[in-house]
Every structure is written in C-alpha cells, then in structure tokens.
Amino acid sequence: MIHSPFFIYMTKKIKDNESIKPLINLLKVGQVSFKALDKFPFIYKLNPKAQLLKEKFLKIQDMSNILYLPDQFNEIFAKHGWICYGALSQKVLEESVKLGLENKIDEAKKTLIDSIDEIYIDLILIKCQSREHFKLRIDLLTLLKTDYLEKRYHACIPLLLAIIDGLANDISNHIGFFTESSQFELYDSITAHSSGLPFLKEIMNSSRKATNIEEITIPYRNGILHGRDLNFANKEVASKCWWVLAALIEWADERRINKQKNQESFLEILQSYNQTSRLNQRIDSWEKRTRKGSIFWQNQTTETLEKSSPEYTLLEFLQAWKNKQWGKLTPTLLHTIGKHQKKETKDIKVDYSSIDLLNFYIINSNDQSPSSTIIKTHLDYIKDRQNFIKEVSISLNYAHQDNGLPELRNEPNGKWFISQNSLSEILF
Structure with missing residues (x-):
C-alpha cells in the first residue's frame, strides 16, 4: 500500500516532541494516581496537602488541551496551506481548531485569513528588524504591507x-525554500516538525505544468x-504568504539554536509551559491605551510622563x-542592540549631526501592538542650511535589552527602543 506524503507526515506527532511528551506522560500518571486516591477519600482528610495537589493538577489538566492543538491544527489545515508555528496566537489556534473540529471549515478559514491584519504584519516587521538576513528586506516588506492592506x-x-x-x-547556505534539496525539519520543533513547514514547502512547490484560469487558494x-x-x-x-514568512522567522531562530536532546525534568517543563501560558494570556488580554488629543501631548515633557x-x-x-x-542616542536605537556602543556612536554622530534639531513635540500616539507604538511627532530642524518643519511618524518597539527580540510592554527584561527606519526620510 502506497501512502501519500501527507499521510506519512501526519503519522509523526508534535505531541511526541521531547519537550512535550514528558508533560503528557506526567499528566497521564497523575490522572491514574488521583483516580486511585479517589477510591479512598479518607486519604484527603488525613493529608490535606494531597487535596491541594489534586486541585493544582486538575487546573493543569484543564489547560493541557493546548498540548494537542498543534497536531489537531496541522491535521485539519496543513492540506489547505496553513501550518502551526511556535509564535501562533493561542487565541487563533484554539478558535480555528474548535471550528475545524465542528466541521465549520469555511468559518475557520475566515478566522485564519482575517488574523493576518496590520498588527500581525507589524509584529513580523519588528521581528525582522533584529534578525540577520531579514532586516535587509525591511524596506521591501514595508511596501508589501501597504500593497496587502490596500x-x-x-x-x-x-x-x-x-x-x-x-x-x-x-540562511541555509544557498539552498532556496522551493528547491527539492532544501531541508526544513528540525529536532523538537513545532514549526519545523515534519507535519509543519517541511510539509507546507512540498505543497507550495507542487508541479504546475498546465495553464490554469481557475482561482487557487494555495500559493503555488x-x-x-x-x-501558469x-x-x-x-x-x-x-x-498564506505572510503566514509562511512568520513561520520562516521561527525556523531561522530555532535553526540557530540547534536544539539537541536533553534531560529536562518534568518540573522544568511544567514551569516553562506555565510561563508561556501566562505570557499568552497577557498578550491576548492586552488592550490599546485610550488615545489622547494633540493639546494633551503638546503639553507633555519628561517631567510629566511615566518613565516606562x-x-x-x-x-x-x-x-x-x-x-x-x-552617546545618549546610541542605547536608545533598536539596531544598536548587541553591537559595540562606541563604534555605533561614531556612526550615529555622522548620521544625526548633519541636522540641527530646533524644536519638537508629540502630536499624537497610537499603540499598534503589545510591543509597538507609533508616535506622530512635530520636528523643526535645519539641514543643508534650509529650515524644515515636518510631521514624522516615529516607530518605537518594546524589546529585550540583550537580543532585541520583541517583548510584551512592561516585561522586566525589556525597554523601549527607537526604530531608525522611521526617521530615514529626514536622515538620508
């Protein structure tokens, strides 16, 4: 019997990954153990800690369904051109799988398509700014964002x-995404699991020899x-093209880490899972701040604003x-993270000293995502002996101070950074 590539990919499960399987096994052990204890209820009276332990276990068990969602997602949607990846919103993941399991495929598809909005693309652009190879393509991707939204x-x-x-x-030493020899499967990965990005690459790389005028829904x-x-x-x-780009970012990050087999304890896995779950909940519950009028912002200074x-x-x-x-500009710019500060300051002086900034104030501020804000700013300056007055939309990103990766605003390891790309129109 000959099986299709899809069947072969789907026989391998994400839940069997090293970082997930021990947790599932632990939950199974806990389930059996507490079933046994439930037959002797007096034990809970003799040992109240056992009752508390059971209550904690039941809470974890209630959340454990997320461990099965990536496999369910790929089983339902991979053949349609969507795969689960590590940074996929838990809300989108849960909602689409729920609809898929209820056989409401068209509704699920609409949920996935509509999730690729301006906020989603802005998060991609933020991630690209701090990654080798990706940041070279920021200008093109910014133009493509406009094309997509319009x-x-x-x-x-x-x-x-x-x-x-x-x-x-x-990234992979001159082997393109669509070449037959390209390998995208990685050890202990959700994104680069055999049912994920490697499978999606096969679909998108399908042979299309005949000219076709029927509408397609896969980016062949x-x-x-x-x-054709x-x-x-x-x-x-x-x-789906933006979706693949988001998955490719995850793949590049994991490829650089080159994860190997380890002996991580059940406790460490539980702690990691709980931390990720809490972070996802904070992201999903995030709301934009109420927008203030221009009069409010023009009266603000560093004395009146919160330092955070x-x-x-x-x-x-x-x-x-x-x-x-x-020297004060350097540590505030996103692209300088992880670089030699004195050398970067020399380059910054070259870029910024050609402009005499005379006056400035904030016109309005608009939160874009949990880790980005765009602030429209009035700038009065002299360049090449000419006076200019412009309104510039300056992008700020909340990122990890050591690696520049996006962080949820107000997380302890992050701070706000200026994206120099948003100033390029007046600098260069």
Missing part, C-alpha cells in the same frame, strides 16, 4: 514568494512565478539629539 494582492504575492525563497537561500510558487496559475490574486493566497512609556523614551531621545549628545 488589496493589491497581484503585486505582493509574487514578491513575497521571491523574498521567502531568498531568505531561505541566505511554480504556478504563480512561471505564469493566472487567477492567484486573492486575500487567502496573500495571507514610549513617549518618555522618544522625548529623551529627541532632547539628546537637540543637545548633540550622541
């Missing part, structure tokens, strides 16, 4: 496919770029720029 799917789909191929080529690379699939320009195909706010960081940055204190 429904120019015919423009963004082919270029996203080309960028995905080029990124895989750069060969059909689109070779002009002519009716490809729709939101579903475009959203993005607006405080921006005003400190602009004041240092106005005072030509180049």
Whole structure:
C-alpha cells in the first residue's frame, strides 16, 4: 500500500516532541494516581496537602488541551496551506481548531485569513528588524504591507514568494525554500516538525505544468512565478504568504539554536509551559491605551510622563539629539542592540549631526501592538542650511535589552527602543 506524503507526515506527532511528551506522560500518571486516591477519600482528610495537589493538577489538566492543538491544527489545515508555528496566537489556534473540529471549515478559514491584519504584519516587521538576513528586506516588506492592506494582492504575492525563497537561500547556505534539496525539519520543533513547514514547502512547490484560469487558494510558487496559475490574486493566497514568512522567522531562530536532546525534568517543563501560558494570556488580554488629543501631548515633557512609556523614551531621545549628545542616542536605537556602543556612536554622530534639531513635540500616539507604538511627532530642524518643519511618524518597539527580540510592554527584561527606519526620510 502506497501512502501519500501527507499521510506519512501526519503519522509523526508534535505531541511526541521531547519537550512535550514528558508533560503528557506526567499528566497521564497523575490522572491514574488521583483516580486511585479517589477510591479512598479518607486519604484527603488525613493529608490535606494531597487535596491541594489534586486541585493544582486538575487546573493543569484543564489547560493541557493546548498540548494537542498543534497536531489537531496541522491535521485539519496543513492540506489547505496553513501550518502551526511556535509564535501562533493561542487565541487563533484554539478558535480555528474548535471550528475545524465542528466541521465549520469555511468559518475557520475566515478566522485564519482575517488574523493576518496590520498588527500581525507589524509584529513580523519588528521581528525582522533584529534578525540577520531579514532586516535587509525591511524596506521591501514595508511596501508589501501597504500593497496587502490596500488589496493589491497581484503585486505582493509574487514578491513575497521571491523574498521567502531568498531568505531561505541566505540562511541555509544557498539552498532556496522551493528547491527539492532544501531541508526544513528540525529536532523538537513545532514549526519545523515534519507535519509543519517541511510539509507546507512540498505543497507550495507542487508541479504546475498546465495553464490554469481557475482561482487557487494555495500559493503555488511554480504556478504563480512561471505564469501558469493566472487567477492567484486573492486575500487567502496573500495571507498564506505572510503566514509562511512568520513561520520562516521561527525556523531561522530555532535553526540557530540547534536544539539537541536533553534531560529536562518534568518540573522544568511544567514551569516553562506555565510561563508561556501566562505570557499568552497577557498578550491576548492586552488592550490599546485610550488615545489622547494633540493639546494633551503638546503639553507633555519628561517631567510629566511615566518613565516606562514610549513617549518618555522618544522625548529623551529627541532632547539628546537637540543637545548633540550622541552617546545618549546610541542605547536608545533598536539596531544598536548587541553591537559595540562606541563604534555605533561614531556612526550615529555622522548620521544625526548633519541636522540641527530646533524644536519638537508629540502630536499624537497610537499603540499598534503589545510591543509597538507609533508616535506622530512635530520636528523643526535645519539641514543643508534650509529650515524644515515636518510631521514624522516615529516607530518605537518594546524589546529585550540583550537580543532585541520583541517583548510584551512592561516585561522586566525589556525597554523601549527607537526604530531608525522611521526617521530615514529626514536622515538620508
């Protein structure tokens, strides 16, 4: 009997990953143990700690369904062009699987497509800013974001496919995403599990030898770029291209870590799982701050703002720029994280000293995501002996201070950083 590649991929389960399987086994052991204890209820009276332990176990058991969701997601949606990846929103994961299991596939598809919105793409762009190879393509990706949001799917789909191929080529030593020899499976991974990114690559790389005028819903690379699939320009195909790019970021991060087998204890796994679960809950419960009017913001200074706010960081940055204190600019810029600060300060002085900043104030501030805010700012400056007055939308990202990866605002290891890309129009 010959099995399809999909069947072969699906016989391997994400729940059997080294970092997940011990936790599932522990839950099974706990389930059997407490069933046995329940037959002797007097034990709980003799030992109240046993009752507390059971209550904690039941809470963990209630949350344990998430351990099975990645497999369920891939079983339902991989053949349609979506795969589960490590950074996928728990809310989207749970909602889509629930709909899928209820056989409401069209509703589930709409949930997945609509999840690729401006906030989702902004998070991708933030991640790209701090990663080798990805940051080289920020300008193109920013243009593609505009194309996608303005429904120019015919423009963004082919270029996203080309960028995905080029990124895989750069990361894996000149082996593109769509080449037959490319290998994307990684040990102990959700994203790069055999049922995930490797399987999706096979689908997208399908041979498309005949010209087709029927609408497609999978981003077939060969059909689109070779002009065989002519009716490809729709939101579903475009959203799946962004989805693949998000998964590729996860794959690149995990590939760099090169995870090996370890002897992590059950307790460590439980602690890690609980931390991740709590973080996901905080992300899902995050809400934008109430927007203030321009009069409010024009009256704000570093004396009136909270030090933990993005607006405080921006005003400190602009004041240092106005005072030509180049050393104070360096640790505030996102692209300098992890680099030699003295060397970066020399480069920053070259970039910023050509502009005399005369005056500035905030016009408005708009939270974009749990880790990003865009602040429209009035800048009055002199450059090349000419006076300019401009409104500039300056992007700030809340990121880990050591590696530049996005953090949920106000997490202890993070701080606000300025994205120099948002100032490029006046700097260069």
